[in-house]
Structure formats: structure tokens, C-alpha cells
Amino acid sequence: MVFNSIPFVLFFVVVFFVYWFPLKKNTKAQNVFLLVASYFFYGYADWKMLPLLMVSTIVFYFLGIGIGRAKTERVASWLKVLGVALGVGLLFYFKYLNFFIDSFSRLFESIGLHTNWHTFNIVLPVGVSFFTFRLISYVLEIDHGEIEPTQDVVDFATYVAFFPCILSGPIDRPKFIDQLKQKREFNYNQAVDGMRQILWGLFKKVVVADNCAIFVDKVFSTYTEQSGSTLLLAIIFYSFQLYADFSGYSDMAIGVGKLLGLRITRNFNYPYFALNVADFWRRWHMSLTTWVTDYVFTPLNFQFRRWGKVGMILAIIINMVVVGLWHGANWTYVLFGIYHGLLFVPLVFSGAFMKKDQLRTNRIGLPVLRDLGCMLLTFGLVLIGWVIVRSESVGQAWEYVYGMCNASLFSVPLLINRLYYLPVVISIAIMLILEWINRGKEHPFELNEDQQLPFFRKLIYWLIYYLIIISIIAFAKSNQTFIYFQF
Amino acid sequence: MKRFFKFCLLLCLPVFLMAIFYIVLDPFKVIWHYDLYYQSDDFIQLNRGFVSAMHYANHHEEYHYDSYIFGNSGSIAYHEEDWKKYIPETSVCYHFDVFGGSVGDLYGGIKYVSRQGDLKNVLMILDIGSLSTSENKGILFSVPPILKKSNLFKFHIDFFMAFYKIDFFLSYIDYRMNQQFNPDMEGRLINPNWKLGYNPINNELIWEKQEESIEKGTYYDANRIRIIEQGQFPEKVAKPGINKERMDMIRKMKAIFDAQMTNYRIVIGPSHNQVRINPDDLQFLYDVFGQEYVFDFSGINRWIFDYHNYYDAGHYRSCVANEIMQIVYSKK
Numbered sequence: 001m002v003f004n005s006i007p008f009v010l011f012f013v014v015v016f017f018v019y020w021f022p023l024k025k026n027t028k029a030q031n032v033f034l035l036v037a038s039y040f041f042y043g044y045a046d047w048k049m050l051p052l053l054m055v056s057t058i059v060f061y062f063l064g065i066g067i068g069r070a071k072t073e074r075v076a077s078w079l080k081v082l083g084v085a086l087g088v089g090l091l092f093y094f095k096y097l098n099f100f101i102d103s104f105s106r107l108f109e110s111i112g113l114h115t116n117w118h119t120f121n122i123v124l125p126v127g128v129s130f131f132t133f134r135l136i137s138y139v140l141e142i143d144h145g146e147i148e149p150t151q152d153v154v155d156f157a158t159y160v161a162f163f164p165c166i167l168s169g170p171i172d173r174p175k176f177i178d179q180l181k182q183k184r185e186f187n188y189n190q191a192v193d194g195m196r197q198i199l200w201g202l203f204k205k206v207v208v209a210d211n212c213a214i215f216v217d218k219v220f221s222t223y224t225e226q227s228g229s230t231l232l233l234a235i236i237f238y239s240f241q242l243y244a245d246f247s248g249y250s251d252m253a254i255g256v257g258k259l260l261g262l263r264i265t266r267n268f269n270y271p272y273f274a275l276n277v278a279d280f281w282r283r284w285h286m287s288l289t290t291w292v293t294d295y296v297f298t299p300l301n302f303q304f305r306r307w308g309k310v311g312m313i314l315a316i317i318i319n320m321v322v323v324g325l326w327h328g329a330n331w332t333y334v335l336f337g338i339y340h341g342l343l344f345v346p347l348v349f350s351g352a353f354m355k356k357d358q359l360r361t362n363r364i365g366l367p368v369l370r371d372l373g374c375m376l377l378t379f380g381l382v383l384i385g386w387v388i389v390r391s392e393s394v395g396q397a398w399e400y401v402y403g404m405c406n407a408s409l410f411s412v413p414l415l416i417n418r419l420y421y422l423p424v425v426i427s428i429a430i431m432l433i434l435e436w437i438n439r440g441k442e443h444p445f446e447l448n449e450d451q452q453l454p455f456f457r458k459l460i461y462w463l464i465y466y467l468i469i470i471s472i473i474a475f476a477k478s479n480q481t482f483i484y485f486q487f
Numbered sequence: 488m489k490r491f492f493k494f495c496l497l498l499c500l501p502v503f504l505m506a507i508f509y510i511v512l513d514p515f516k517v518i519w520h521y522d523l524y525y526q527s528d529d530f531i532q533l534n535r536g537f538v539s540a541m542h543y544a545n546h547h548e549e550y551h552y553d554s555y556i557f558g559n560s561g562s563i564a565y566h567e568e569d570w571k572k573y574i575p576e577t578s579v580c581y582h583f584d585v586f587g588g589s590v591g592d593l594y595g596g597i598k599y600v601s602r603q604g605d606l607k608n609v610l611m612i613l614d615i616g617s618l619s620t621s622e623n624k625g626i627l628f629s630v631p632p633i634l635k636k637s638n639l640f641k642f643h644i645d646f647f648m649a650f651y652k653i654d655f656f657l658s659y660i661d662y663r664m665n666q667q668f669n670p671d672m673e674g675r676l677i678n679p680n681w682k683l684g685y686n687p688i689n690n691e692l693i694w695e696k697q698e699e700s701i702e703k704g705t706y707y708d709a710n711r712i713r714i715i716e717q718g719q720f721p722e723k724v725a726k727p728g729i730n731k732e733r734m735d736m737i738r739k740m741k742a743i744f745d746a747q748m749t750n751y752r753i754v755i756g757p758s759h760n761q762v763r764i765n766p767d768d769l770q771f772l773y774d775v776f777g778q779e780y781v782f783d784f785s786g787i788n789r790w791i792f793d794y795h796n797y798y799d800a801g802h803y804r805s806c807v808a809n810e811i812m813q814i815v816y817s818k819k
Contacts, residue, residue: 006644020488191491195498423653466501473505474653 001044003198003252004206004476011041012256019260020186027183034158034180034260041163042127049125056090057157060135064156067142068149076143083139087132094128099329127167129326133291134160138174140295147174155180162262164253168246170267170287184261194258196445196465201251203468204244207427207475212241214420220390223400228409231400239379239386240428243272246285251443270439272382272432273367275357275374277343280382281323282356288326296322309348316348317341327389332397336388343381365437423475505651514659515626515646520545525685530662530676534646535560535692536585536592537631540599542690543581544633550688552581553605557596558612559588561756561801563683563692564808565612573816574608574750582691587628590617590729594736595634601743609744609751610812615762615785616801618728618755625649694805697798707794715794721761721787729768741775751776752815757784757807759791759800782815 001008015037023029043050063083070076098119105117138156141147150156159177160166219226219234226234250267257264265287274280281289297319304311317338324337347353360368367375384401391397438444447453447461513519514531516538522545524538543552554574556565567580583596590613600606622628626649632639649655658672668679684695700706729737744751753776755764763786772781790796796807 006641186488186491188488188491192494195495199498462497465498469498469501470505470651473502473648473651474656476648476652 001041003249003256004202007044011037011044012259016259024186027181028154030184031152031154031158031180034163035154035161038158038161038163038166042161042166045167046126048123049128052125053131053161054157056086056131056135057160058153059086060138060160061150061153061156063139064142064149065151067139080139080143084136087136087139091128091132094122094124096325096329098122103331130169130171131160131166133171133288134174137171137291137295141174147177150177152181162257162264164256165264168249168253169285170250170253170265171291172265172287173291176262176264179262187261190258190261193446194255196255196447197251197258197443198255199465199468200443200445201248201253201255202472203427204248204251204431206248206472206477207468208244208424208431209241209248210245210477211420211424211427211475212237212244215424216241216390219414220400223396223403226403226414227411228404228406229411230413231404232409233413235383235387235390235400235404237424238390239272239383240431242386242389243268244431254442266442270435272379273359273375273436273439274378275359275371276347276352276378277340277381278347278353279357280378281340288323292319292323292326312353313341313345313348316344320344330392331394332388332391335394335397336385339385339388359439423471427471427475506647509647509650512650514650517631517643517646523687525687529682530668530679531659532627532677534586534627534629534631536588536596536628536634539583539585539596539690540631540633542687543583543600543603546688547581547604550579550581551604552579552600552689554578554580554608555597555600555606556580556582556584556610556612557593558584558756559593559614559617560584560586561614561616561758561803562612563694564803564805565610565812566691566693566805566808567686567689569805569809569812570610573812578608580608580689582686582689584690584692585630585634587623588617588630589619589622589733591733591736592630592635593617594740595630597740597743599634601747606743606747606749609749610815611751611753612756613753614756615725615728615758615760615764618725618764618768620726620728620730694798694802698805701795711799712794715759715797715800717800719759719761719791723760723762725762725765725768725785727765727767729771734771737771737775744776751780753781754811754815755781755783755785756811757788757790757803759797759803761785761787761791763787782811784811 001011015033018033019030023033039050039054042053060083063079063086067076067079067083070079101117101119105115108115138147138159142149155177158180159172159174162172162176165172216234216238219230220238223231223234247268254264254266267285267287269283269286271280271283274283297315300315300318301312304315307314318341320341321334321337324333324335324340327333327336344353357371360371362368366372387400388394388397391400434444438446445461445465453461510518516524516533521541524533524542554570556562556567556570558565562582562584565582567582570580571578581600583600585592585596588596593611593613597606597609616623626646629642629645630637632642650659655675658675662668662672662676668676672678681696684693685691686693697706743749753772755769755772764783769781769783790803790807790810795804797803
């Protein structure tokens with residue numbers, strides 16, 4: 001049941017009405033209902049794994065209480081370690097076990113040792129990477145004294161399984177539970193903002209991402225036969241596909257949350273306007289990167305502090321490999337992590353790593369030449385990373401990059417038909433322009449409802465909404481899923 | 488909350504307007520009632536399964552059909568006048584074809600018809616496509632809920648979305664305004680040069696213009712010959728297509744034939760790609776319907792060596808169908 005489907009619309013209409021009408025005055029009942037709806041939503045996607053979600057929720061609930069009530073720090077610490085081990089173990093078993101068996105088996109065979117190891121037939125539960133990170137952060141934050149363990153199992157289970165975020169994030173932190181404890185009032189401004197954000201997310205997913213995918217899939221399936229220019233164009237399209245797909249999903253999730261009176265953490269901050277790779281990772285999949293920064297990078301950086309900048313680089317590379325591996329069990333993701341980790345090296349040595357540069361614009365609102373150059377350079381470096389992510393193997397990634405670097409890079413790229421390119425390029429341009437103009441906001445359609453807009457400006461806004469809606473219908477493809485579901 | 492609902496209504500305004508425009512126009516003829524689904528000025532391809540079912544519903548009381556040709560678009564080659572040489576002259580025939588229809592979809596048609604009338608004679612035309620488990624996508628091939636358990640709402644939403652798909656909609660508007668077919672519209676609108684004929688009594692489609700062109704010697708140009716002749720796999724055997732669900736449907740189909748004492752024949756047509764039906768599937772059909780009633784022409788056969796036996800890579804001509812019927816009905 002993806003957000004851009006009729007079943008989800010029907011599901012959400014029912015949830016919305018029950019939540020805000022019969023249950024309006026009863027916060028507890030609202031939470032129970034949200035939990036039931038979330039389990040229904042998850043079960044609709046993968047009912048066989050619903051018990052896993054429920055059992056792991058209950059286990060972590062009691063672990064949280066156990067840590068909170070532990071009489072000594074040692075016991076609390078052991079319970080925390082148990083929680084982290086369970087969470088990581090869950091991920092390891094479902095996501096990485098076969099990868100490690102296969103990799104070690106190959107490694108031993110390459111040095112002449114024959115193993116008789118077999119991989120298992122393991123089905124990856126949908127959303128496992130997202131809900132396990134929520135569970136792990138819960139025990140860690142209790143142990144760090146940042147939050148108190150919740151006594152309410154419904155609140156905790158709703159936080160873990162909250163349906164807008166369960167399949168593809170954002171990865172909310174346990175502070176989200178505080179919102180569930182508070183009474184919720186329907187807020188017109190917040191709800192309208194949620195609707196606008198959903199609309200923007202839909203546009204990015206349906207119009208930009210799904211249409212870019214047509215060209216990308218075609219080129220990647222025949223990459224050995226394509227010219228350098230076609231390969232370059234395909235990876236540029238893929239970069240927009242990936243961004244529009246994932247940030248579109250996040251926008252829709254956040255919008256749905258707003259309609260229910262709940263704030264979901266922001267996941268993207270216009271990453272393609274980043275001035276360097278560090279800046280890029282502060283803007284891309286922010287809920288994951290802040291999670292990994294807090295729980296992986298910071299402790300590692302502390303451990304390696306006596307090695308100075310080398311220690312920091314090591315911590316960054318490990319951190320980026322974790323980010324890469326989180327996406328999937330494949331050597332391409334490890335390479336992706338190492339690649340991005342290495343991109344940080346000049347930033348660490350130049351001191352630009354921690355510096356948060358502000359984008360500077362000229363009189364007509366465009367970036368100044370230096371910043372534009374930095375943005376393009378960052379985008380180019382990120383593109384190489386996306387080749388690695390999109391490839392099925394490290395070898396394919398290498399062949400792809402190699403295929404780009406020859407004289408055919410200056411030839412005319414493959415043309416599907418004229419009716420294909422124009423709308424795709426226009427939709428990417430619209431996305432970038434609107435995001436550039438509104439880069440100070442959470443999403444381009446964010447408006448201050450209390451501010452009285454002149455009639456003409458209101459009219460322009462409504463015309464843009466209508467054009468977006470019409471384009472969503474005109475470009476919709478059936479059965480398109482979200483890329484990040486696979487993670 | 489009222490203010491929010493007003494906002495939502497205003498936001499959905501273009502969707503409502505588009506829906507009204509679509510409903511009024513009903514370009515695919517799936518909303519309103521039509522006595523006659525095909526008109527001379529048609530330029531949009533209709534969902535054949537829907538037309539077959541609705542035309543039958545509209546006319547079976549008038550004509551009292553009792554003999555049926557079931558199949559996908561491959562069955563268009565079979566005509567009532569030729570079939571009548573092998574079944575009683577008094578039979579009233581109906582061509583119930585479902586474009587891209589699988590054997591399960593044909594079962595839907597048989598069940599639908601058997602609830603309303605007699606099934607004295609049935610000629611069921613299958614091919615590798617109708618036994619394949621891969622589904623044809625698109626509104627032309629979506630099986631209407633009247634024939635198959637499926638979501639009526641989704642069926643209509645698919646048509647609505649297909650109408651506003653940018654490339655289709657632009658072609659539609661262009662043709663409506665200029666009444667001119669241009670090559671860009673190929674695959675979206677009906678090319679008037681190749682429009683099929685139609686018999687409103689028995690719901691038969693006829694390769695009329697194609698036959699005329701063949702007679703004139705203009706039909707088989709180099710491109711068409713290339714398309715027909717490419718993609719032949721004489722060594723290939725199709726993957727098994729009759730799964731448990733289909734086994735059940737086929738058995739139920741046989742039960743209907745038995746209950747109605749139907750004189751039936753099952754034909755697996757000569758696909759030009761030469762792919763042979765999976766032996767397990769064939770054996771299952773033999774077991775259920777009886778070997779003397781199932782005729783397999785898949786794989787290498789005498790028609791595939793001459794492209795003149797085919798209109799295109801997926802459709803054989805009536806001359807082939809006539810030969811097949813002769814073989815089928817000569818066996819006692």
C-alpha cells in the first residue's frame with residue numbers, strides 16, 4: 001500500500017475521520033487506533049513479518065523499563081548491550097547473514113580453502129532497517145539519560161510502527177513518544193501544510209522519479225552498449241530519480257503525520273545545493289545520518305581522538321561504511337561508504353569538515369560563481385557514488401564509470417522519443433527551481449497561513465497546485481514502488 | 488475542520504473537473520450503455536473483453552446465441568460462416584474474445600455465458616500467450632470485473648488515468664480537433680488504414696482492410712516481413728502456465744461443458760514464434776478435456792514457413808484458421 005495508490009487514500013481517509021471525529025477527545029484511544037492502523041498497514045505490506053515487529057517491540061519495551069529500573073549502572077549497561085545486540089542481530093540475521101556467508105566462502109575459496117557453506121532462504125522483512133534503528137536508539141537514549149523509559153506499551157509500539165514511517169522512514173527518535181502523550185488538537189495551518197507537502201512529495205515521486213526511471217532502467221540494463229554521454233545522462237537522471245523518490249516519500253510521510261497532528265523528523269534539506277560532501281550528508285537522509293553520527297561516529301571519534309585527524313578520518317570512513325551497508329548487503333554499498341568516506345579526507349585536512357558555509361547569492365538570487373562551482377563539483381562527486389549504488393556489482397560500477405570516460409562522452413545521447421525528454425527535463429527543472437527559491441523552508445509549498453497574501457499571489461499558488469495535480473495524473477505510472485522500500 | 492475540508496475540495500477541483508470531462512466523453516465506452524460499441528468514426532481501441540461481455544448482455548435475449556468462439560485476439564481469424572460448416576446450420580454464433588485473455592479469463596467468459604444461455608458448441612482458441620502466467624498490462628487487456636473477481640473501482644480508475652496519460656491525451660485532442668491520423672499516434676489511436684471490420688450480430692472482428700491490402704499485394708512490405716520473421720524460437724518450450732488456480736478453472740470449465748452437453752474443441756494455435764506448449768500443460772488439457780478434443784498446433788508447423796499466413800507476428804490469417812477447423816472437425 002504505497003502512498004501514491006488508491007488503497008492508501010481509502011485507508012487514510014478512514015484513519016483520518018476515525019482519529020479526528022469519534023476519538024478526538026481521547027488521546028489514549030487515538031494512540032490505540034494509530035497502533036491498530038499501523039499494524040494493519042504493515043500487515044498489508046508483509047503480514048508474515050508482523051509478529052516479528054510485535055515481538056521485538058515488546059522485548060525492547062521491557063528492556064527500556066529494565067534499563068530505567070536497573071539498580072546499578074552495570075546492569076543498565078548490560079541491558080543496553082543486550083538491546084543493541086538484539087537490534088543489530090536482527091538486522092544481521094535478516095539482512096547480512098547470507099552476504100557474509102557468501103563473502104567469506106568466496107574469500108576462503110580464493111585462497112584455496114573449499115568450504116561447504118550454504119546460504120539460507122531468508123525473507124527480508126519490509127522496513128526492518130527502519131524499525132530496528134528506532135528500537136536501538138530507544139535503549140541507547142534511555143541509557144544515556146536523554147529520555148525516561150515509557151511505561152505505556154501502546155505509545156512505544158506506536159512510535160516503532162507508526163505507519164507513515166515504518167516502511168521507508170524517516171527514522172524518528174524516541175522523543176517522538178512525547179508527542180503521543182500530549183493531547184492533539186486539529187490545527188488547520190498544520191493540516192493544510194501537510195496537504196501541500198504531500199502534494200509536493202507526490203509530484204516528486206510520480207512526475208520526476210518514475211519518469212526518470214524509464215530512461216535509467218533502460219540504460220542500466222544495456223549499459224555496455226551505450227555511449228559515454230548516454231551513461232552520463234542516465235546517472236544524472238538517476239540522481240534526480242533517487243532524490244525525488246526518497247525525498248518524495250519522506251515529504252508524504254511528514255505530510256501524513258501533520259494531518260494527524262504529529263511532527264515527523266525532517267529527512268532532506270535540498271542536498272543537491274550542498275557546497276561540499278560533508279554538507280551533502282548533513283542534508284541527505286538526515287534522520288539516518290544524524291542517527292549514525294550520534295551512535296557510531298561520535299563514540300568512534302572519541303575513541304580515536306589521540307590519533308588526531310587520522311583518527312577522525314578513520315571514524316568517518318567506518319561511519320560511512322555503516323551508512324552504506326545500512327542500505328543493503330552488497331559490496332557495492334561497502335565501496336559506496338569507503339568512497340564517500342575518502343571524499344571527506346580533504347575536508348578534514350582543510351578544516352572545512354565542521355564548517356557550515358552559507359550559500360551566497362547574487363542580486364538576482366542565483367548562487368555566486370564560487371558557490372555554484374562548489375555545488376556542481378559536489379554533485380559530480382556524488383554522481384560517482386550513485387553509479388556504485390545503482391550497479392549490481394563493483395565490477396559493473398567500474399565498467400559503467402569506465403564506459404563514461406571516452407570520446408563518446410561528447411556524442412549525442414540515446415533518445416527514446418521527443419515526448420519523453422521534454423516533460424522529464426521540465427519536471428526536474430521545476431523541482432530544482434521551486435526548491436532553490438524556497439530553500440529556507442521545509443518544503444517549497446510551505447506558507448505562513450496567518451500571513452495575508454495578496455490575491456494575485458494566492459492565485460499564482462493555486463495555479464501551481466493545479467498544474468502539479470494535473471501533471472501527477474498525466475504522468476502517473478501504475479505499480480511503481482519506492483526505491484527505499486528495498487532497504 | 489470545515490475550513491480544512493473546503494481547502495481539500497478546492498485542491499481536488501481539477502480532479503473533479505477532469506473526472507466530469509472523462510465521464511461525459513467516456514472515450515473507452517466503459518461507463519455508459521451502448522447498443523453498438525463500434526462505430527464507423529471510432530478512433531480509440533476498446534477493451535475487447537468488456538465489449539464481448541457487454542454486447543452479449545445487451546443482445547443475447549434478442550438472438551439466443553448457443554455457439555461460441557472463445558479466445559484472445561488470435562481467435563479473430565475464426566469466423567462464423569466458416570465454423571458453421573462443422574456445426575449445425577441452425578446454430579447461433581457469438582465470438583467472445585478477450586484481448587490478451589488468459590485461459591482463466593476465458594473461463595470467466597464461459598462461466599458468464601453459461602449462466603445466461605446454452606453452450607451447444609464451443610471452439611476455444613488458446614495459444615502460448617493465453618497459457619502464459621505473465622499478464623498483459625494496460626487497459627486494453629484488463630479483464631472487466633464482470634468476467635473475473637477484480638476491483639471495479641480500480642478497473643475504472645485505470646481507464647481514467649489512461650485517458651489523461653500525457654501522450655494519449657495529446658493524441659486524442661489532436662485527432663478530435665483535426666481528424667487527422669499521424670504516425671506519432673500509432674499505438675495510441677486506431678490507424679484508420681488498418682481498422683478492423685465488425686459484425687454487430689455475432690461480435691466478430693474482421694481483418695477486412697488487411698485482407699484487401701494482401702489481395703492488392705501492398706500489405707507485406709519489407710518492414711512487416713522483418714517484424715513477422717524475426718523472433719522465431721523453434722527449440723523453445725514454453726514455461727508451465729497452468730498453475731493450481733488455473734487447473735481448478737479448467738476443471739470447472741469442463742464441468743460446465745459436461746453440464747451443458749457442449750460439443751467442444753480446444754485448439755492451441757500456431758504461434759509464429761514456434762514456441763511449443765509446455766508438455767505438462769498439454770497433458771493436463773488432454774487429461775481434462777480428452778485427447779480427441781484438444782489440438783496442438785504450437786511449435787514448428789507448416790504455416791510458419793510462409794509469412795503470408797500471418798498478419799503480424801502474433802496473428803494468423805483466416806486461411807490458416809480454416810485449415811485448422813478442417814483438421815479439428817475431421818477427427819471423429
